Amino acid sequence: MSSVPRSRLWRRLLLGIGSLVVLLLATVGGCVTWTYTSATVSTVGRVDFTEELTVPPLATGTVAADGTRIFELDMRTGRTEFRPGKFTETWGFNGDYLGPTLRARRGERVEVRIRNGLPEDSTVHWHGMHLPAAMDGGPHQMVRAGGEWTPHWTVNQPAATLWYHPHPHGATESHVRRGLAGMFLLDDAIAESLSLPSNYGVDDLPVIVQDVKFNGTALDSSHRIFRNAGFLGDQTMVNGTLAPYREVGDELVRLRMLNASTARIYNFGFADDRSFALIGSDGGLMPRPITMNRLQLSPGERAEIVVRMQPGERTVLRSNELDAGLDFWNQRFSGGDDSFDLLELRAATTLRPSPALPAALAAPSTPDGSDSVQERRFELNLAGINKQPMAMDRIDLTVTRGSAETWVVQNADGMPHNFHVHDVQFRVLTVNDAPPPPELSGPKDTVFVPPNTTVRLAMRFDGPADPNSPYMYHCHLLWHEDQGMMGQFVVVDPGQSAGKPAHHGH
Numbered sequence: 001m002s003s004v005p006r007s008r009l010w011r012r013l014l015l016g017i018g019s020l021v022v023l024l025l026a027t028v029g030g031c032v033t034w035t036y037t038s039a040t041v042s043t044v045g046r047v048d049f050t051e052e053l054t055v056p057p058l059a060t061g062t063v064a065a066d067g068t069r070i071f072e073l074d075m076r077t078g079r080t081e082f083r084p085g086k087f088t089e090t091w092g093f094n095g096d097y098l099g100p101t102l103r104a105r106r107g108e109r110v111e112v113r114i115r116n117g118l119p120e121d122s123t124v125h126w127h128g129m130h131l132p133a134a135m136d137g138g139p140h141q142m143v144r145a146g147g148e149w150t151p152h153w154t155v156n157q158p159a160a161t162l163w164y165h166p167h168p169h170g171a172t173e174s175h176v177r178r179g180l181a182g183m184f185l186l187d188d189a190i191a192e193s194l195s196l197p198s199n200y201g202v203d204d205l206p207v208i209v210q211d212v213k214f215n216g217t218a219l220d221s222s223h224r225i226f227r228n229a230g231f232l233g234d235q236t237m238v239n240g241t242l243a244p245y246r247e248v249g250d251e252l253v254r255l256r257m258l259n260a261s262t263a264r265i266y267n268f269g270f271a272d273d274r275s276f277a278l279i280g281s282d283g284g285l286m287p288r289p290i291t292m293n294r295l296q297l298s299p300g301e302r303a304e305i306v307v308r309m310q311p312g313e314r315t316v317l318r319s320n321e322l323d324a325g326l327d328f329w330n331q332r333f334s335g336g337d338d339s340f341d342l343l344e345l346r347a348a349t350t351l352r353p354s355p356a357l358p359a360a361l362a363a364p365s366t367p368d369g370s371d372s373v374q375e376r377r378f379e380l381n382l383a384g385i386n387k388q389p390m391a392m393d394r395i396d397l398t399v400t401r402g403s404a405e406t407w408v409v410q411n412a413d414g415m416p417h418n419f420h421v422h423d424v425q426f427r428v429l430t431v432n433d434a435p436p437p438p439e440l441s442g443p444k445d446t447v448f449v450p451p452n453t454t455v456r457l458a459m460r461f462d463g464p465a466d467p468n469s470p471y472m473y474h475c476h477l478l479w480h481e482d483q484g485m486m487g488q489f490v491v492v493d494p495g496q497s498a499g500k501p502a503h504h505g506h
């Protein structure tokens, strides 16, 4: 019995284990490297712009004898030829994909006749609209498969670029991603008095940006590993058109940008880095045009920009790498390192002259925080806002009709989130205690809140009161919303308390 062979045995064993560990680490390392490098996508320089941009049809509805403007929206399944000869199953309003652009004027009573021809229950929410909670189209106003719903309200807010989309609790991402989204434009006397490009489909174009991924002929819906933002596509569409171009015939072109993607945050600009004027945000016109060359929009946000064209030139609308202070990991896996060529604008050889943009646009319509009667804090976390996941039968907070409040929203999570409040437009008072950048000086209903960021928002709840019908506030990264990053508030008359949401089971 000598101890020499035994220690040799041990040495061999250790060497064997060692090389196995090295092999294992190399494999894991390789996988991590592969996962990391394959997580980024770019279509910059690779888009051929062969398809003419689709412009959603403008629906002005019909006007009834009492002046009510009546729209019809049919939610239906369809097939869309995104790529020549390949048909993809999609959902749409009055068509195969997306929906018509609804348009109404301040002061008008509107009514929308909705028919749900889908195989699933859904809702239609009017994002950015000030309206009674029972008409809001949130998760409490489910429209059964085969059913109908006819909400109505009177438009009473400034001219703006709003939108509509489904909001069924737990399934919003899947319903929007299949194609259920459309714009809702509002007009008013102030906007009409300003010389702004406003010929729909000519010098005033809707730009609905979505990312998409195909799995054969089907729309892919998978969430890839580490992608805790939700679904991220590997190419983009504008108004449902892949590789779109648009011919323009005016010196100034207004683009009404809507980020209708489920999770992707864009950092828009032009390929030649030209500047453009930001004239409107979520809830309407800015106080004055702001010259910039980068514009960040998180899901649900809108912006109206005006770009100047030279005769005969072409320029590409692009989305650049994000510069939002995301950490290394989240930057890569939430799509921050991705870039896309979105839309080519082609100017005619002679252009119609456009009047210069007005120096002043619309006076602020949101409160400045000085008359806020309440300050509330919201901590954003994927596990729930203020650590509570959404519950349909729990009213999280009660606000008094007519009062202004300041909401302090903090992202204490490492992930990107944003914050959307139904029914109101708010003013961003501060970002991390500093005055907001000029692009946040207009009315907003959705704001990007990157990690380690706190925003203070001032808003007024001017009714009507309804203690039993809640409005929502939530993260508009739709998978986060589906996971429960959502809460409910009711507006009550002074002295009244919250009731119980009506039972809405099927």
Ligand code: C2O
Residues within 6 Å of the ligand: 125, 127, 165, 167, 300, 420, 422, 472, 474, 476
């Ligand atoms: Cu655009 Cu609560 O939604």
Ligand code: CU
Residues within 6 Å of the ligand: 125, 126, 127, 128, 420, 421, 422, 423
């Ligand atoms: Cu909304």
Ligand code: CU
Residues within 6 Å of the ligand: 416, 417, 418, 475, 476, 477, 480, 481, 485
């Ligand atoms: Cu989120």
